[in-house]
Amino acid sequence: MCTRYTYRSDIVTMVDPEGRSVVMVVEDEESYQDALNIGLTVEGFVVVAASTITQARALMTSSKPDLVLLDIMLPDGSGIDYCREIYDTSRTPVIMVSARSSEVDVVLGLEIGAADYVTKPYRLRELVARMRAVLRRPLTLSDDEIVTFGDLRLDIVRRTLARRGVEVELSRKEFDLLALFASRLGQVVTREVCLDTLWWGLELSDTRTLDTHVKRLRQKIEVDPANPAHLITIRGVGFRLDA
Numbered sequence: 001m002c003t004r005y006t007y008r009s010d011i012v013t014m015v016d017p018e019g020r021s022v023v024m025v026v027e028d029e030e031s032y033q034d035a036l037n038i039g040l041t042v043e044g045f046v047v048v049a050a051s052t053i054t055q056a057r058a059l060m061t062s063s064k065p066d067l068v069l070l071d072i073m074l075p076d077g078s079g080i081d082y083c084r085e086i087y088d089t090s091r092t093p094v095i096m097v098s099a100r101s102s103e104v105d106v107v108l109g110l111e112i113g114a115a116d117y118v119t120k121p122y123r124l125r126e127l128v129a130r131m132r133a134v135l136r137r138p139l140t141l142s143d144d145e146i147v148t149f150g151d152l153r154l155d156i157v158r159r160t161l162a163r164r165g166v167e168v169e170l171s172r173k174e175f176d177l178l179a180l181f182a183s184r185l186g187q188v189v190t191r192e193v194c195l196d197t198l199w200w201g202l203e204l205s206d207t208r209t210l211d212t213h214v215k216r217l218r219q220k221i222e223v224d225p226a227n228p229a230h231l232i233t234i235r236g237v238g239f240r241l242d243a
């Protein structure tokens, strides 16, 4: 059992000042933990490490990771059970990591809602590609979820938006952005989260693309786009979708 990595409170921040994604690595094998700490940091992630589920629970609260890499066989329990626990309380995506490659594990891992699944041994490059793909996805709502705001109805599964039964046409990106706001209805979504989620790799300073999409969305969803009732700008921070 590896206990060398304890809470990395020195590098845990609520919001990384450089806008990097925070990844929580839950892994009890020292060799993997070492390799991930170094490799993922080089790739531009902020890594917080836990070697047990107990440590992971504390880190979930203190570091609010954007993504969790979760080993299945842990000293104090099953990663599958802990993944369920994470999804009960948050929408943080989880990538399951396992030494076992049986189809049952893969299916079970994905059935409980894991965003993806990798089997050891894996190549760092492949893992990072999968992590970025997951971070690019808009935060998913539960599969049957429909969000209503004003007289608008957003159907996540069908990827449609309708106003009193009449479909409002959205581009793929506009839909993803609206789905991201809808997944946090009534809460502020920062510009960084928008860019990280939908435009991975775009420079944070180049936010005109985001503003253009917000403007187009307003023209489609607001009665008076100049005085939005739903898609509100929080100056200097981000946006909030109000019901």
Ligand code: CA
Pocket (backbone or CB within 6 Å): 027, 028, 029, 071, 072, 073, 074
């Ligand atoms: Ca393990």
